[in-house]
Amino acid sequence: MTIFAFFLWSLAKVAVVTVVMLMGIAYTVLLERKLVGRIQNRWGPSRVGPFGLLQPLVDGAKSFLKEDLIPTAVYRPIYLLAPIISLGCALIAIAVVPFGANLGPHGVDLFQISNINVGLLVILGITSIGVYGIALAGWSSNNKYSLLGSLRSSAQLISYELALGLSLVGVVLRAGSLNLRVIVEQQATLGAATWNILGGGQIVAFFIYLMAAFAETNRSPFDLPEAESELTGGYHTEYSSMKFAMFFMAEYGNMINVGCVATLLFLGGWTSPLGDLMGPFQSNFLNAFLPLFWFVGKVFLFLCLYVWVRGTLPRFRYDQLMNFGWRFLLPLAILNIVGTSLWLAYR
Amino acid sequence: MHLILFFLFAGFCLAGAINLLLQTHPINSALSLIVVMTSLAVLYLLLGAEFLAIAQIIVYSGAVMVLFTFVVMLLNAGREERTLGSRAATRIGFPAVVALFAVLATIFLHAQGLGAAHLGEGLSSAPGQSNLTLLSQILFHELLLPFEVTSVLILIAILGAVAIAHVEGSKMSSSERVAEK
Numbered sequence: 001m002t003i004f005a006f007f008l009w010s011l012a013k014v015a016v017v018t019v020v021m022l023m024g025i026a027y028t029v030l031l032e033r034k035l036v037g038r039i040q041n042r043w044g045p046s047r048v049g050p051f052g053l054l055q056p057l058v059d060g061a062k063s064f065l066k067e068d069l070i071p072t073a074v075y076r077p078i079y080l081l082a083p084i085i086s087l088g089c090a091l092i093a094i095a096v097v098p099f100g101a102n103l104g105p106h107g108v109d110l111f112q113i114s115n116i117n118v119g120l121l122v123i124l125g126i127t128s129i130g131v132y133g134i135a136l137a138g139w140s141s142n143n144k145y146s147l148l149g150s151l152r153s154s155a156q157l158i159s160y161e162l163a164l165g166l167s168l169v170g171v172v173l174r175a176g177s178l179n180l181r182v183i184v185e186q187q188a189t190l191g192a193a194t195w196n197i198l199g200g201g202q203i204v205a206f207f208i209y210l211m212a213a214f215a216e217t218n219r220s221p222f223d224l225p226e227a228e229s230e231l232t233g234g235y236h237t238e239y240s241s242m243k244f245a246m247f248f249m250a251e252y253g254n255m256i257n258v259g260c261v262a263t264l265l266f267l268g269g270w271t272s273p274l275g276d277l278m279g280p281f282q283s284n285f286l287n288a289f290l291p292l293f294w295f296v297g298k299v300f301l302f303l304c305l306y307v308w309v310r311g312t313l314p315r316f317r318y319d320q321l322m323n324f325g326w327r328f329l330l331p332l333a334i335l336n337i338v339g340t341s342l343w344l345a346y347r
Numbered sequence: 348m349h350l351i352l353f354f355l356f357a358g359f360c361l362a363g364a365i366n367l368l369l370q371t372h373p374i375n376s377a378l379s380l381i382v383v384m385t386s387l388a389v390l391y392l393l394l395g396a397e398f399l400a401i402a403q404i405i406v407y408s409g410a411v412m413v414l415f416t417f418v419v420m421l422l423n424a425g426r427e428e429r430t431l432g433s434r435a436a437t438r439i440g441f442p443a444v445v446a447l448f449a450v451l452a453t454i455f456l457h458a459q460g461l462g463a464a465h466l467g468e469g470l471s472s473a474p475g476q477s478n479l480t481l482l483s484q485i486l487f488h489e490l491l492l493p494f495e496v497t498s499v500l501i502l503i504a505i506l507g508a509v510a511i512a513h514v515e516g517s518k519m520s521s522s523e524r525v526a527e528k
Contacts, residue, residue, distance in 0.1 A: 003348065078374065117477050121401040128409025132381070135413065139374070139420045147420070158413060178479065 013113045014095075021094050025252045026056035032307045039311035063245035071142070071238050078140035083239065083246035086133030090253030093126045097260045098181050100270045100291035111270075111292065112181070119180040120172065123261060124165060127216065131157045133250065134225070134235050141238035149234030152318065153225030156215055159325045160222075164212035166333035170205045170340040171196050171265045184269030191275025195268040201343070206266045208333050210305075213258040215325065217251060219306060221313040222321060259302035263295060267302075270295040349393055356393075360386035373419045377412060384408045398479045 030045065030052065037044025045052035070079070096119040100111035109115055116122055131154055138150020174196065175183040187195050196202040215222040226234035236247045263269060270291035281287050316324070363382035370376045384407040391400040486494050 075374075078378075116397065118397050118401050118479065121398070121405065125401050125404040125409060128405055128413075129385075131409070131413055132416070135416055135420065136374075139416075151417075151420070154413065154417065158410070 009108050010113065013110075017094060017113055018091065021091060021253065021256065022249075024256055025249050026060065028252045028255060028303055029059070029248075030056050031303060032310070035304065035307040036311045039308070060245070063242050066241040068241040068243070073142045074238065075140040075142065078136050079238075080243075082133050082137035082140060083243045083250075084133075085136070086130060086250035087246040087253070089126050089130035089133065090250040090257065093123050093257045094253075094260065096122045096180060097257075097264065098184065098269065099295050100288065102181065110288070115179070115181060117177070117179045120168065120178045120183070120261075120265075123257065124161075124168075127254075127257075128161060130250070130254070133247075137239070137247070138235035141235070143238050145231045145233070146235050146237045149225045149231045149237070152231075153218060153235055156218070156222065156224065156321065156325075159322060160212045160215035160329070163208055163325060163329035163333050164216055166330065166337060167205045167208035167212060168265060169333075169337045170202050171200070173337070173340050173344060174200055174202070180264050180269075184264055184271065187268045188271040189275060191271065192268065192273040193275070195266065195273075197266040202266060202336075202340070204332065205336050205340075206262070208329050208336065209262060209266070212325075212329060213262065214306070214309065215321070217254045217258055219251075219255065220310045221316050223315060224318055224321060255303060255306055256299065259299040259306075262302055263298040267298050353390065353393055356386040356389040360390070374416065377415045377419055380415070381408050381412045384412065396478060398477075398482060 033055075034044040034052070045055040048054045048058050070076070095113040096116050098109075098112040098115070102109050102111065102115075134157070135150050135154045138146040138148075138153070141147070171183060172178060175186045177183060177186075187200065190199065193199045197206045214220075218225050225231075226236075231237070236244055239247060272290070272294050281290070360383050363379045363386065367376050367379035367383065370379060385404060388400040388403040388408070391397075391403060
């Protein structure tokens with residue numbers, strides 16, 4: 001493959017994945033509003049289109065058309081940069097996620113933008129850069145509520161990043177690689193029985209990851225940065241129109257990223273839960289797109305879990321949050337690493 | 348292709364470094380430093396050191412610089428006044444920097460056995476072997492003792508920081524202390 005063809009293929013993949021990701025973000029918002037509505041015994045959006053299916057498009061148009069206010073006392077360059085950092089990081093992380101098996105013709109990997117052999121670390125690195133979007137937004141807004149929200153948020157992100165990173169070490173130890181494709185293929189042999197969450201014995205790691213991921217994406221029960229009753233709106237209080245929408249989209253984009261990582265690392269990625277029982281099919285089309293179905297289905301279930309938790313649990317207090325992260329999750333993650341290493345060494 | 352990217356990101360790196368010195372507002376300087384760190388990571392990536400590149404981003408751009416910006420934000424440091432600097436700095440500083448640069452350049456150009464990396468090539472001698480594997484081989488087999496001693500050193504530094512931060516007879520509850528971390 002010439003470098004020109006490679007360039008064109010990559011460009012096409014980036015375009016498709018970005019569009020799918022943006023649509024995914026829009027419809028995750030609808031999913032959340034619908035599900036939370038049902039949990040609270042009401043309908044959720046139901047007026048625009050059948051079952052409210054066109055609601056995200058109308059919301060998008062609304063945020064575009066709203067007046068774009070910039071308060072006078074903000075520190076302008078950083079105030080404008082912050083939402084771009086947030087949304088950019090949320091959209092870039094998907095670049096290393098493999099969606100399906102590598103069956104493409106002529107060495108083209110159809111279901112992954114780039115296969116990097118430190119893919120997992122790339123995702124963690126991009127997430128760690130995403131903190132700046134929130135920290136700078138609160139600081140540059142020149143508003144005490146924004147600053148408090150962004151300080152809470154950054155402190156929370158930094159604290160839970162440790163537990164999150166350490167919870168993934170067990171999986172990496174089992175796979176012996178940081179390449180996301182290798183990690184998935186290592187779980188593929190017997191279907192659900194060899195997924196890291198079940199056969200791999202990483203169920204503790206999965207729950208640590210789950211809780212750290214809720215905190216990382218600022219979702220309830222860890223949504224202190226946006227605690228409306230105390231902080232009006234948190235770090236994005238002073239943002240309006242599309243700039244607010246960018247933070248909003250970044251939050252939901254991060255939810256999808258976290259769901260993708262959980263799927264790849266603990267739930268067998270694009271492989272079927274039946275494993276080799278449902279072997280390769282005759283048609284190439286099925287072989288290529290059934291994995292995509294499994295992948296999207298697993299991420300969808302993960303997102304539903306997110307919404308379910310939001311609809312059920314109350315918010316943590318700040319000291320409870322920090323205690324939980326540092327005194328419970330972190331030691332537990334370290335114990336999990338020690339246990340996994342011992343098991344791998346004396347197996 | 349690699350050469351173009353090299354010049355692009357080397358340019359970013361230098362521009363960030365110069366901007367870091369010229370800006371008077373601390374938060375702008377901190378942001379320029381992030382640009383420098385991240386461009387350096389891209390340069391490592393171009394030399395085939397992908398693990399080092401990502402570690403650079405996670406540790407320096409992600410963790411260390413977040414703490415920098417945190418401190419700037421919390422202390423609410425204002426603009427600093429622009430001065431011309433002390434006379435000693437201008438008279439001795441610039442020649443010293445030029446001399447240091449010359450010495451380092453001569454050493455690197457003439458050194459044998461330092462190893463070499465080229466744009467667009469991997470670092471490892473065996474093709475297909477990721478430098479993560481090589482790095483862990485060296486760290487955890489050949490240099491295990493120095494590695495562990497260094498980690499003990501860092502642990503001592505953490506304990507020292509806790510001891511300094513711990514005020515005698517303070518009324519702070521332990522949970523608040525944890526929260527402050």
